[in-house]
Amino acid sequence: MGLGILGGGLTGLTIGYLLKKQNLDFEILEKNNECGGLCRTIQEDGFTFDIAGGHIIFSKDKGILNFKLDILGDNKVRSKRNTKIFYKDRFVKYPFENGLSGLPKEDNFECLNGFIKTLNRKYNTPKNFNEWIYQTFGKGIAEKYMIPYNEKIWNFKTENMATFWVDGRIPKPPSEDIIKSSLGIETEGYTHQSYFHYPKQGGIQALIHPLEEKIKDKITKEFRITSIKKEEGKWVVYGNNEKKVFDQIVSTMPLIDLVNLLDEVPEEIINAINKLKYNSLITVMLGLDTDKLNDLHWLYIPNRNVLPHRIVFPKNNSFYMTPEGKSSVVAEITFNDGDNISRMKDDEIIKKVIDDLDDKKIIDKNLVCYRKIIRLKYAYVVYDLEYEKNIIKIHKFFEGLGIDLCGRFSEYKYLNMDACIKSARDYVKNNNFIQ
């Protein structure tokens, strides 16, 4: 048997799809009874929810964007992004630096003043994400939004985060835009995302199903891999009381779990893997007995007193996300094992989300007609200050072993769907597969 693909999320399926086009031999092993990983969607009582919070389709890479749009065919809608930040009970334009005139006057002044002070200052290279934020945006924007929001979503101190990843992800705003924004002249930030696509029906898993359909005879579901060994020059993958033998394997499953399936991993590598940081995600999905909540696609909430860091409004992505006459919200909450949120019971979390959103008048708690909560272990890779040193060591080890790594938690990089597809495409292009 040719290539064993470990994991049937977007990355694994894309590799399979591309190999099938070349008539190459492969098999995808997926532990769940459905493919999609983080791109799964649930449909219940007429409501459709993406389990890993809000997913939208965008890319700076036209080829990859078209790949995704072609998969969807006619099943897609295009929207102009309408997102806000909930700041001091106001809805402020996103990104924050483009919405300064929406702040209370004193806050607007502090943000503009802080930013202007950065312009005349000579800075040393920032040592961490916190310093980068102060140097890029100034004290006002840093302390009112950037630091509280980032520390909430990453569940990690910005002082302990690296800076190498911010280039291209958090654009540096031109000074004209900040001044205009403070005066109330319209400007746009994060323009690569100003328009996005979303499946018309079926949530984000609608991107997965057509891929899966094309290679369904090559996928084994409910195959939880429990160990991997090299025997007589072949890779033997064990799970479900059976074994599969491959010439080559590529892993798209989380690196942290993969390492536990291997024999004799050097202590130095185990130590490096144990130092990698990530956070987990709780999504609270609520159905509401009202036709319309607002026009927003999602809302960022830096305030720590409100449990979620982001609220998504699925019906504004596509009308088909709720039954007729209803609306829904998805609240995203990041946590780590052992912290206060991780210790809260499901019912407590749902109640707190409903109470917080009702208190802020984002929903009316009397209209809640559906509730569900999901916990996902791996949500965001967190780039701490030791990340680069550790990941280089780990990647080198797997390269030496001959196990290829591809995908978000396998490469252990902050990859969105487009970057996963690119990684899968590059992987297939750069490897000589045995026919």
Ligand SMILES: Cc1cc2nc3c(=O)[nH]c(=O)nc-3n(C[C@H](O)[C@H](O)[C@H](O)COP(=O)(O)OP(=O)(O)OC[C@H]3O[C@@H](n4cnc5c(N)ncnc54)[C@H](O)[C@@H]3O)c2cc1C
């Ligand atoms: C909150 C959140 C919001 C996001 N929003 C967006 C967005 O708006 N736009 C965007 O482009 N991207 C977004 N993403 C990123 C996107 O979800 C990921 O980039 C993508 O889904 C990763 O795909 P993957 O196949 O690499 O990994 P995964 O989806 O994690 O797939 C790995 C697969 O391996 C399987 N597996 C694990 N262990 C085993 C085992 N032992 N045996 C067999 N199989 C196993 C899993 O079940 C899973 O199916 C978001 C992610 C999160 C967390």
